[in-house]
Amino acid sequence: MPALPCTEFQRAPRSREHMPTKEYERRLDTTGAEWLRVRFTTERGQLTIFTVQYETTVEAQTWPVIRYDSAHGFAHVDVLAPDGSQVSKRPLPDYLTLDQAFQLGITDIVQNWKTYRERFWEAGNDDSTRARSR
Amino acid sequence: MTIRHELDPDEVALITRNLRDTLDFVAEVIDDPTRIDHLPTGSTLDFRVIWVRDERIRLTAYRPSGSDEPWSARVTFHEPLSERLAVTSPGRAPAMWDAVTTGETADEAFDALEAALRAEAADHLPLPARQRR
Numbered sequence: 001m002p003a004l005p006c007t008e009f010q011r012a013p014r015s016r017e018h019m020p021t022k023e024y025e026r027r028l029d030t031t032g033a034e035w036l037r038v039r040f041t042t043e044r045g046q047l048t049i050f051t052v053q054y055e056t057t058v059e060a061q062t063w064p065v066i067r068y069d070s071a072h073g074f075a076h077v078d079v080l081a082p083d084g085s086q087v088s089k090r091p092l093p094d095y096l097t098l099d100q101a102f103q104l105g106i107t108d109i110v111q112n113w114k115t116y117r118e119r120f121w122e123a124g125n126d127d128s129t130r131a132r133s134r
Numbered sequence: 135m136t137i138r139h140e141l142d143p144d145e146v147a148l149i150t151r152n153l154r155d156t157l158d159f160v161a162e163v164i165d166d167p168t169r170i171d172h173l174p175t176g177s178t179l180d181f182r183v184i185w186v187r188d189e190r191i192r193l194t195a196y197r198p199s200g201s202d203e204p205w206s207a208r209v210t211f212h213e214p215l216s217e218r219l220a221v222t223s224p225g226r227a228p229a230m231w232d233a234v235t236t237g238e239t240a241d242e243a244f245d246a247l248e249a250a251l252r253a254e255a256a257d258h259l260p261l262p263a264r265q266r267r
Contacts, residue, residue: 001136021175023175024178025178025199026156028152030148036152042163106160107157110152112151
């Protein structure tokens, strides 16, 4: 199965465009191949929407691997496959505030990106993608 | 299927640092989003925390994502633990908080900013301390 490159980072809904939205990335390792990307919007000092995404890069192509976000009205986590399909979509516990869900996403990705990367390439299910997980 | 990775001490240290820096940054942004007004969206970030006298100061380095442009660094957070020795004590010029330094790497930009902050703080030491230097 051919692996698809990362498409455009998920955009905030149009109705939010007038609000101050910030997007930043940070390296997760020393090679520069693994990245944490965050995007968030605040309104009157309150976090109103966020996305936290882990991206891996191989041979100048970047793939989104796992994404926490608050789109569609609830905080959830999407696990993605190399072909761009969604492996799973799980809601986060509804007792978490938006701030807590945002921080949970960052914590999980910073701690567990290696595991997610391995599962991601395993989901590709062929020799070429499996080799990239090593 | 469970995948387990053995982490060496360097990896543990990197994860710990990434967690601390990123969560601190996010907590500070949530507390007061205006703190990052000067950080252009679409930037790659790096962080360094320093102590100058009794003040904890977070430095943030940034440059446009995916570019080879020089890094810039500036203060994005400062928290005095002691009013007596804080670098923000009365009479202190606030201009240092808006200073921006640049470098070919994030560390170079950090080093330049840290040196400037320490030099300015030294110039504002209380008189007895300055005499002891």
